[in-house]
Amino acid sequence: MKRNLTCIICPRGCSLTVELENGSATVTGNACPKGEEYGKNECLCPVRTVTSILRISNRTDTMVSVKTANPVKKEDIFRVMEVLKSASVEAPVAAGDVLLKDVFGADIIATKTVK
Secondary structure, eight states: OEEEEEOOSSTTOOEEEEEEETTEEEEESOSSHHHHHHHHHHHHSOEEOOEEEEEETTSTTOEEEEEESSOEEGGGHHHHHHHHHHOEEOSOBOTTOEEEEEETTEEEEESSOBO
């Protein structure tokens, strides 16, 4: 199977061709090793950084923006969002604080300060 991708690791935006065969991937079109790694990961085990909001329980109509500290498997994104939807934290919250630990392999961190 063959997939065509545009590398998003750097501004160059190389046009990659990834050939999948027997559980391995061969990447062509990359100008650097990062493009090869991106192409393989995207086809064999795609991951994404999840960004969202989390409710502040001790404030009226207040949310804090959050993100995963590291990318999670693409197949787990909706499960991460369900956890975030049902969770809440109390203010004060500082940008960079870990608000939830180990949500499908990633800590949830605040990207904004709420006093």
